[in-house]
Amino acid sequence: MTTAPVSPADTLPAADQAAVRRAISATSRPPRASALSAALTFGWRGMLKVKHVPEQLLDVTITPVMFVLMFTYLFGGAIAGSTGEYLDYILPGILVMSVLFTTVYSGVALNTDRTKGVVDRFRSLPVWQSAPLVGSLLGDAGRYLLAGTVIIVLGVALGFRPGAGLPGVLAALGLVVLFAFGLSWFFSTLGLLLRTPNAVMNAGFMGIFPLTFLSNVFVDPSTLPAPLEAFVAVNPISILATASRGLMEGNADGTDIAIVLAVAVALTAVFAPLTTRLYRRS
Numbered sequence: 605m606t607t608a609p610v611s612p613a614d615t616l617p618a619a620d621q622a623a624v625r626r627a628i629s630a631t632s633r634p635p636r637a638s639a640l641s642a643a644l645t646f647g648w649r650g651m652l653k654v655k656h657v658p659e660q661l662l663d664v665t666i667t668p669v670m671f672v673l674m675f676t677y678l679f680g681g682a683i684a685g686s687t688g689e690y691l692d693y694i695l696p697g698i699l700v701m702s703v704l705f706t707t708v709y710s711g712v713a714l715n716t717d718r719t720k721g722v723v724d725r726f727r728s729l730p731v732w733q734s735a736p737l738v739g740s741l742l743g744d745a746g747r748y749l750l751a752g753t754v755i756i757v758l759g760v761a762l763g764f765r766p767g768a769g770l771p772g773v774l775a776a777l778g779l780v781v782l783f784a785f786g787l788s789w790f791f792s793t794l795g796l797l798l799r800t801p802n803a804v805m806n807a808g809f810m811g812i813f814p815l816t817f818l819s820n821v822f823v824d825p826s827t828l829p830a831p832l833e834a835f836v837a838v839n840p841i842s843i844l845a846t847a848s849r850g851l852m853e854g855n856a857d858g859t860d861i862a863i864v865l866a867v868a869v870a871l872t873a874v875f876a877p878l879t880t881r882l883y884r885r886s
Contacts, residue, residue, distance in 0.1 A: 642731040646739025650713070651746055663709065664751035668702040672758055675822065683823060688763055695759040696776060696848040697821030700841060702755055703748045703784045704816065708808035710744045710788040711795030714883075715804045718796065723883070737883050741788050748784045752777045768854035776851040779864060783844055786868035789875035796882040821845050840867045 637645070672695065680690030714737070717723050726736040756764075756773055766773050791808050798804045818835060819842040825833045836842050844864050850856030 637731050639732040642735035643739040643742060646736045647742035650740050650743025664706055664747050665754050668751055668755045669758055671698050691762055691764050695764050696852055697845045699752055699755045700780055700845045700848055701816050701821050702751050703780050704812060706747055706751050707784050707788040707791050708805060710741060711791035711804045711808060712801045714792050714795035715801045733884055734880050744788055745781060745785055748781045752780060766852040768852055772852045772854055776848040780848060783864055783868045786871035789872055789879055792879045793875045815841050
């Protein structure tokens with residue numbers, strides 16, 4: 605023998621039930637969150653995760669510091685003749701490398717949310733369906749800014765003095781963050797295609813490591829063999845590093861900046877719709 609479940613409202617007297625219904629019906633429905641408001645809210649969620657798990661900041665704080673110190677003081681004298689000269693050359697490159705490495709975690713975080721069922725809960729909310737996706741990438745942009753700031757502050761402490769001053773540094777940082785935002789869409793697509801977070805991380809770093817080291821981040825391409833030099837010259841990461849150096853020194857080539865922006869726009873135009881479609885179907 606079974607009994608029908610009884611809700612707390614059914615145990616109230618009839619008069620009280622009528623009063624509750626009148627109170628509910630008289631209350632205006634909360635306005636639906638706009639697409640921008642919802643995206644910013646989910647972006648803030650990404651920032652709050654760092655508050656509860658501070659270890660997530662290791663990849664944007666400790667790792668960049670290690671790269672700057674190791675490459676400057678281990679290879680600076682052998683490559684450039686002095687650590688000071690090499691620091692001027694490598695710091696913009698390390699800025700590019702550190703920020704771009706961080707973009708891999710956009711796909712890892714998205715895959716983690718999908719495999720744990722968080723995406724399903726988000727899709728049940730009465731908000732713009734792509735808000736969690738866009739908000740997550742906007743929150744990651746804050747990590748890019750933090751990683752870039754750590755690199756620049758450390759470089760200044762070690763003696764780096766950009767010729768264009770603070771405006772040039774901010775322009776270079778902004779260009780790198782814009783490019784990273786476009787690249788993060790690619791890794792987000794990867795995060796929705798692969799099955800596990802570890803697979804996303806491994807595939808992401810397998811792709812970005814060769815492109816980064818086969819660039820002008822660490823050495824002048826003129827010292828490389830001709831075929832390798834030709835590849836480095838057209839590598840978008842090399843062009844981004846060159847544009848960043850130019851902005852910091854005040855002699856940036858407008859063509860380099862235009863190419864970087866065009867690649868960032870192309871990445872976003874191709875992978876943002878693809879990621880959104882996969883996200884809605886996942």
